[in-house]
Amino acid sequence: MINEALQRLLIENLTTATLLLDARLRLQYMNPAAEMLLAVSGQRSHGQFISELFTESAEALAALRQAVDQAHPFTKREATLTSVSGQTLTVDYAVTPILTRRETLLLLEVLPRDRLxxxxxxxxxxxxxxxxxxxxxxxxxxxxxxxxxxxxxxxxxxxxxxxxxxxxxxxxxxxxxxxxxxxxxxxxGSNKLPSLGMTNIHEVLEHVASLIEAESQGRIIMARDYDPSIPEVLADREQLIQAVLNIMRNAMQALTTQTEMGLARLSLRTRTLRQFTIGHVRHRLVARIEIIDNGPGIPGELQNTLFYPMVSGRPDGTGLGLAIAQNIISQHQGLIECESHPGHTAFSIFLPLEQGTGA
Known part of the structure; x- marks a missing residue:
């Protein structure tokens, strides 16, 4: 027989977001995967009504109440949820009523389609x-x-x-x-293998930010939103500086095309992600570095080929900066992604915090 402690351990290590609601649709438990998906703390959210965790249609709430009243399980495909942080998620979720002596509980298993x-x-x-x-x-x-x-x-x-x-x-x-x-x-690109050492990613970001501020001569507003709990990462500091500099310099050059330079803004944000998959490898802990600008955006026809050599959106561009950056991050078992539309371009660098290990 599996004891209660082992059962809880299994649930907490599931990659599927799992929530337990009482008969009033108030949160009783969520596992770490659910906390990461909804970007909330399970402990702080205990007892909150489900609409305080994420919003969906009135029909969905009615279906949950019906599941409590009739003890009838159901599954919903490609539902659109909005988390309290404002993030829109496309998910599949299954609802299973659990009958106890006191009340009927609801077990929600949420599978994000966006992640797949x-x-x-x-x-x-x-x-x-x-x-x-x-x-x-x-x-x-x-x-x-x-x-x-x-x-x-x-x-x-x-x-x-x-x-x-x-x-x-x-x-x-x-x-x-x-x-x-x-x-x-x-x-x-460089044929030299990375010279790995324990590196503080915030020190790297601040070093590059000082270079960009000097080049832009104060015409760009720099904003920081760092997660101080991120540990040092095993990386080649000089190569990371080069990768980040290539991305931030592209952002700076895009911002200089704006007519109102007083509104030009470049933001740096860091977060940690748990149980995150890069390629075929699932990492227990990953650092995400976001470089966000409010420039004109990247043309749609370039977005799918952005990291290819010799692809550039500028007449005087070589098209090598992003290709070199992606190659450097790939050597660190990481990945760079880009999301862009007019007024918002975000480059996300994902770096495993446990180099060489995957779950």
């Missing part, structure tokens, strides 16, 4: 990035080999030229060959 869709999107994104990386590496190999021959031939030719002024032409060939080689190297 996000995981599928992430898997496709990671697969596309790996395919693109292999394509770029193959293309780079084909480019660098003849570039070396062209550069060497230009150097030999320069030695044989009778007039000094003719060497200007060979110098152009050599300089352009070097420029193309450097461009290919940037597309490939």
């Amino acid at each position: 869709l996000r995981i599928s999107k992430e898997e496709a994104q990671l697969s596309n990035q790996e395919t693109t990386r292999m394509l770029v590496r193959g293309l780079a190999h084909e480019i660098k080999n003849p570039l070396g021959g062209i550069r060497g031939a230009a150097q030999l030719l320069a030695r044989e030229l009778p007039e000094e002024q003719l060497r200007d032409y060979t110098e152009v060939i050599i300089e352009e060959a070097d420029r193309l080689r450097n461009l290919v190297d940037r597309m490939l």
